[in-house]
Amino acid sequence: MEFIWTLIVGLIAGALAKLVMPGKDAGGIVATMLLGIAGSFVAAFLGRALGWYSHVNEGPGIIASIVGALILLGIYRLAVGRGIRG
Numbered sequence: 001m002e003f004i005w006t007l008i009v010g011l012i013a014g015a016l017a018k019l020v021m022p023g024k025d026a027g028g029i030v031a032t033m034l035l036g037i038a039g040s041f042v043a044a045f046l047g048r049a050l051g052w053y054s055h056v057n058e059g060p061g062i063i064a065s066i067v068g069a070l071i072l073l074g075i076y077r078l079a080v081g082r083g084i085r086g
Contacts, residue, residue: 009061017069036069
């Protein structure tokens with residue numbers, strides 16, 4: 001259940017990150033939502049590693065997911081803006 005919750009929160013976080021950091025991205029809203037999902041998983045991983053979540057099944061909150069999505073979106077824009085291709 002925690003995995004599904006992380007996906008849902010990540011989609012919402014990606015959409016909100018796009019509103020906070022508008023601009024033209026190569027992948028559009030789909031790429032931003034995928035970055036939101038990745039940001040949500042990063043927030044969950046860091047939260048567990050730092051002991052912020054008391055239960056193993058506790059997922060990241062919306063604010064942590066948005067911050068993770070914004071960080072990944074910024075890194076994505078830097079990488080794409082400089083022409084780095086993987």
